[in-house]
Amino acid sequence: MELRHLRYLCAVAEHGTFSEAGRRLHVSQSAISEQIADLEREVGGQLLNRSSGRTRLTPQGQIFLAEARKTLAAADRALEITQSSLLGQVGSLNIGFFLWGAGGFFARIIRDYRKLHPDIKLSLYEMRTPEQMEALLTGKIDIAFARPLEPPFDQTLRAELLYRDPVVVVLPRKHPLAGKPISIDSLATERFVLCDRQMTPALFDAIVALCSAAGFSPNIVNTSSTWSGVLTLVESGEGVALVPSGVRYLRPPGVVISPLVPQNLYMGLSVAWNPQNEDPIQQNFLRLVRENKDRIQRTHGL
Template identity: 65%
Template sequence: MELRHLRYFCAVAEQGTFSKASRILHVSQSAISEQIADLEREMGGPLLDRQPRQTRLTPHGALFLVEARKTLLAAERAIDVTRRSMHGQIGTLAIGFFLWGAGDFFSRIIRDYRELHPDVRLSLFEMHANVQMDALISGKIDVGFTRPLEPPFDRLLCAELLYRDPIVVALPRSHPLAGKTIPVAALAEERFVMLEREQNPTIFDSILALCSGAGFSPEIAHRSLGWPSILTLVESGEGIALVPSGVRYLATSGLVFSELEPQDTHVGISIAWNPERESPIVQQFLDLVRENKDQIQTRRNI
């Protein structure tokens, strides 16, 4: 039994004659008659009561018509769902992000995407950049707002740089340097609160190089596993911290963020994905981010 058997049967049942069904289906009357005869042989009995002027359903045919219509509707829905999936109109999209790197643009992108693709189910996961790499490989997330790729992930994943976030100085509001543009050398006598190197070797090494270029080695008073705890220590007066400017989104009113001079140390923020899992949905999300890339860069003051 094939779907055409069901379509032919339903057409005859609904039109009442083979000739009318033939005109609607654009199929010869003899072909329709032959296919329905095959269907009846497979079913083991008549489904239609053939009369000279009118074809009526047998009791068994009436039952079969109900189920045949359900089957045809299910087949049409399966085709529709598959086509919409192929065009990225339905499905799921899992996105990884970390708060200080997302900033205000992230929420705007998510809102715009939901409005454009209401039938795509979004799942958002807050996770560190290094965790995102494994999640992209395993398929737990489809897209990640993360740091630029480093070995070995630069050979396995794809990424595009969105912006470069400048390194700034986090200070207690009462600090004498608060509110000023600060030369790096002016921090030589300060105690530093720093992120553990294992959390982000690039930032850690960049800060050491920045200080070294200004002629001093920083006195590291505390090390921490995350930016929120670093900001808490700074606000408590335990030292100052060099942080990406996006970290200000995590701060309280007790902190001030001052620009460095020269301002030539940045942290890259990228969007990354796994090319082996690049579905139409992923492609459409990437296209939306690219369309907004100029606005993202402008708002981040590159």
Template identity: 50%
Template sequence: MELRHLRYFTVVAETGGFGRAARMLHVAQSAISEQIRDLERELGVSLFNRENRRVRLTHEGEQFLEDARTVLDAANRAVTNMQRSQRGELGKLTVGFFVGGMGPFFSSIIREFRRVYPGIQVSLVEMAPGMQYQALQAGSIDVSFTRALPAIHASQLRSEPLRNEPFYAVLLRTHPLARKKTISIRELSEETFVLNDRRYSPAVFDKVITLCTEAGFSPKIGATGSVSSGVIALVEAGEGVAILPQGSRILSSSDIVWIPLSDKDAVIDMVLAWSPKLEQPALRSFLELVRRRRKQVGI
């Protein structure tokens, strides 16, 4: 039994005749009659009463018509869904992010994407940047708001810049330098540093080390935190000073101060990253929306 048999059968039943069905389907009447006879032989029942000029459904035919319509509706729906999926209007999208890297752009994009593409199921997964790079390559997330790609991942992933974030020195409010309006990283050369663990935030760790090196010193590292909230907690506990991007300020407390770094290159990139090998229509729709919004807001 094929979908063609069901289509021919339903049109004959709905038009009340083989001739009308043939004209509607643009198929020879003899071909339709033959297909219906094949269907009846396969089912072992008569679907039509052919005694009069106008064919009528038998009792079995009436029952079969109901089920045939259900099957055809499901087939048509499957074709429609496939076409929508191909156009990037249907499917699933898993987005990686990290607290401190979200900002208003992230939340507005997610809301707008859900509104424009209600047929795409969006899942948000929080993970540190260092974990995102591996997840993108493994396919456990489709796209991520993350830091600039380390060289080891740059050949496997693709990224587009979103914005630059300035760095801040994070100090206890009681620190002797806490009243400064701006500060250079050289002024912290004698301090003990609390840094993001390189396994989880390689871009931030490497940038801080580079800034210190360019200022002429190697930082004394007292402790590391896997996430920015952990780094801030270590500063609050008196373990040292930290250098963190602006986005991490949402995790701040009243016990610490954030002082902008005056160093020229004290900025870090926020990017959108994905695996070109695993690119699918829903992801392309997301990327196009992000690109349009970036142009609109001028970033």
């Protein structure tokens, strides 16, 4: 039994004759008759009463017709959903991000994507960069807004840089340098609070190298595994910190953010994905991000 058998029976039931059913389906009357005869042999009983001028369903034919219509509707729906999925129009998309790093553009991208693809189920997961990388590898998320790839993830994942976030200086509100542009050498005698190297190895090393180039080794008195922890330590008077400017979204009231001059230290933000898990939904989202890349850079950095 094939779907065409069901379609032919439904057409005869709807139009009343083999000839009219054949005309509507662009199939010969004899082909319709042969296919329905095959169907009746497979069912093991008569589905149509052919004794009168107008073909009518037998009681068993009425039962079969109801189920045939359900089957055809389900098959059409399966085809529609599958074709839509191949075009990236239905399905789900899981996105990892960290709030302050994604910044204001993230909400706009999500809003624009939702307008273009209303039938995609979006799930957002707030994660730190290492967690996002692991989630990409395991398939928990499809897209990550994270820091640029570092070993070993750069061997298996793919990423595109969206912008470079300027690194700024965070000081206690009453610090003598608060509110002024700050050069790195003016911090030579300060106590430093940094994010754990395990969390941001590239930035940690860049800060140490920047201080070394200015002729001093930073006096690192404390670290934290989160940027909010770094800001809290600065607010408590533990020291000063160099952080990406996006951290301003987490800024507590007791700290001041000052620009670093000259501005020669940045921390990138990338969109990343696993090339092993590419599909049309993911690619449609990446296309939207790329289309907005210039706007993102104008808003957030270089």
